Amino acid sequence: MMTRLIAAGTVTGALFMVTHSTSAQASEEAADEAVTPDTSWQELGADEWRRYGGEGIPGAWQVGEDGTLHFSGEGEGGDIITIEQYENFELKLEWKISPAGNSGIMFRVSEAHDYPWRTGPEYQILDNDAHPDAKEGADRHAGANYDMHAPSADVVNPVGEWNQARIVVDGAKVEHWLNGEKIVSYELWSDAWKASIAESKWIDMPDYGMTKVGHICLQDHSDPVWFRNIRIRRLPAS
Helix, strand or coil, X not given: CHHHHHHHHHHHHHHHHHHHHHHHHHHHHHHHHHHCCCCCCEECCHHHEEECCCCCCCCCEEECCCCCXXXXXXXXXXXXXXXXXXXXXXXXXEEEXXXXXXXXXXEEECCCCCCHHHCCCEEEEECCCCCHHHHHCHHHCCCCECCCECCCCCCCCCCCCCEEEEEEEECCEEEEEEXXXXXXXXXXXXXXXXXXXXXXXXXXXXXXXCCCCEEEEECCCCCCEEEEEEEEEECCCC
């Protein structure tokens, strides 16, 4: 009988220790969540976008049953931007371009100008083989920081196939990824950035790349393009 009481007491003590430890851990996790920014992924479905400088989505942008955003080139066009604005973030999506097509993804876009490309750096989307812009230099190729930084490798999939894009913006530091490879990295506002600006088409646009917080933009460049599985998460302040 005594042996049973000791065993029971031991088990009770062990249960108390486990329960206490679990409760303490839960309290610590709750405290961490209270001071840590939300870094969970947010799906950017069709209702998370609107036209640049206006409301609603232009008719040329069609939404597929699976949520794919397709710029058809038919009907009223225009660039679209996220309703929310982002400072530091990680953006992932898949894109597919039409033959000889051109498009892009811009970030930290401001609506202070007529066009989003006057402020937002652009992740280039292009048919490298057939679009004439590709002949202007590698800094116009798919995955490039358009007219600024060329991709380190050509890892784009053939026209008609899906590509995986990833853009990481952390303060001044930016990374472009394509199909699992980091192909571009640069630092905004640095001496190297200023030197690149001086040799680019942005030289007479003082607000280009200067916005600290802004919208994500999908470009209407007149050519059909598809975007799907678009998601974003905010990163803590750098």
